[in-house]
Amino acid sequence: MIFIFYIFLFLSIFFAFFGNIGMLRFPDVYTRLQASSKCATTSLLSLFIGLMILKGFSSISVRILVIAIFFLLTSPVASHAIGRSAYEGGILPWRRVRKKEDISEDK
Template identity: 40%
Template structure:
């Protein structure tokens, strides 16, 4: 009975890992500059990996394996941000300027269009 509950919880953790991992991989190809890729990739590199740790902890068969997974997760809390910080700092020192998203441009274009529409309307009203 307990084993079934553990399997169901592990299934939830693993499926969230799959969702976050696929999202992170999509973000890795979607955004154009290193900072944004790092931000989106940390979905795959941090959240998915952490979910996999939780799922593996639920499925662990004996105490020695479970204790090691807990220690690995605690060290992962320290090592994962250190790694992405090193990469981000390298990018920052290399003089890469953060990317301005095209979405903002389309958003402002839409706003401009809307303001043009409203000005036309206003013009029409006048």
């Protein structure tokens, strides 16, 4: 039990770390939102799963399940609200621009 819990804890730290790196590295609002909210979601979910496995089937794990369900409902709504307000505000999404050498000049 404890070993599985450690695996999930490690996964949680791993995803949180990469989420934060992505937050710093990506170029604009949308991509940063993706990196931060998504990796945070995965890390928190794996933390919840690990705690549920550690506690077994008890009253505390049922409460953790309820918290996890509410988290599943609210977290995407929050990131959707930020993304939507940015999109309605007219912020253009960043696009990768190809180098000149990559574009063929046949046309």
